[in-house]
Amino acid sequence: MKGLIYKEFYLSRKLRIIGIAIYILLMLLCILVKLSALYGNIGHLAESTVSSVESVTFYIMTYGGAVVLFACQFTCQIAADEKSGFRRYGQTLPVTEYKMVGAVYLLNLICLAAVTVLCWVTMLIACLMFGRDIEPKLLLYIFGIGCFVYMFFHGNMAINYNFRRAKTAKMIFTVIFMTLYFGAGFGLIHWIDSYSIKMTGFSIYDDEAEDVTSQVMTMFYKDEVMGKINWLGDNLWWLIPAVLLTLTALWYFLSVRGLKRRG
């Protein structure tokens, strides 16, 4: 397993380096913006504008950086294995399919831990830099982003292992991803619209709603979204790790099943 982890790590090292380079550039840019807000041109703008710029910079520094790092640190070399013939060779090695898939999962889990810690440190620095309170839930959000990307990668991996033709796998993954993306998008819009009608009597599509849209959005975020998250956190917090673990196990066994299938 150690050998397979090494192989995965070695082959994905370029992407990791690129990810880290982009992350460092992004952080430098955020620091530059903060310095500019303190001493440079941005500091000459209206107070509310400076505050907005700082707020956006804070979120880019914390969540944006995390997304970039997570997206570039997870590895999935199935297509490269297939192209190089290693998948065929791998079946002649004295390693079980459980270990082959497990090696990728373990490496990505190590990356998840390492990147989460790095992002936590960045978040603490960002909180100090931008004078914000250090809230534990912010740390949890970072970890949540990591877990989501982890799911995303391993879901893709399971599809690739089960459909040998790369084109078919890509198509299925795209269809699933687009369905989830548009489903979530339309669902969210419908949710906001229902909330807007309930609170103001206007649909978000009505021209009259234009004046109150920003207020509705703030209220929607505070009342509906945070209300639901807090309710979930207070009552069914265990559901989140349970769903994550179940999905991980499902992807894992689907990947092993796909790899075990012989011609």
Added chain:
Amino acid sequence: MSDYENAIEIRDLTKRYDGFTLDKVSFNVPKGSIMGFIGQNGAGKSTTINTLLGIIRQDEGKYKIFGLDPREHELEIKRDISAVFDELPFHEQLTARALDKTLKHIFPGWSSETFFKYLERFALPSKKKFAQFSKGMKMKLQIAAALSHGAKLLIMDEATTGLDPVVRNEILDIFMEYLQDENNSILMSSHITSDLEKIADSVTFIDRGKILLSGYKDDILGSHGIMKCSKADYAQVAREDFISARLNDYGAELMVSDRAECSKKYSGAVIDPATLDDIMIYYVNREKKEWS
């Protein structure tokens, strides 16, 4: 595992695909020997080899490696097998150093020292990416990796195809060295029958999914021959006495499978020794019987 007679024993191995069937293939590879597995493209060599390596599953039949059933002792067997393919199965971004680090944790018997000795012997760079290797270098690298974990069985699928005679010769010498240990065996599929004539102890010939010949190379070469005769003499030869006949303007060349018997029966006929190439060509045309 040490007291087995045959490194590989295959019995009635069958695999069905749309348009091709590997039909009840049976043969043995004796321990300490090298078997040449010959046949034209699409004859079933790679299907047989892929089944032995566990890459595909047979529909029927059984096989044993080192006297063990692969279904029960898969990992144990795989530890002592090395596979060499016609194409390099490693990622082109890897280097020999990285490959050593990968495989030393996979094969319990892996020896980095042996691996680097082979690299030195083959003049292969350890820090260069495989993408920059030539075909010959890639093949040598595969062989270096295959011989560095103390494997008792080498299974090679068209490993020498596409290599120049100098490299092929070098590789064949390595195989001869490997076979100095009487516990080591090789199953080698190849189109280049001249290589097998040099080093193989036994030969198995497969055509359209069926085994046509399997036995010791010297016996096969000794029993087969090409009988050259005029058209008039050819007309006198019984059809069951030859495999197939190549007709030309001057006469006919017939492949006979029992040289001694034919010499007696057709006294005065010239019967030249046959090569594995000849045997392959005449057997492939056995259904036509006469060809030109």
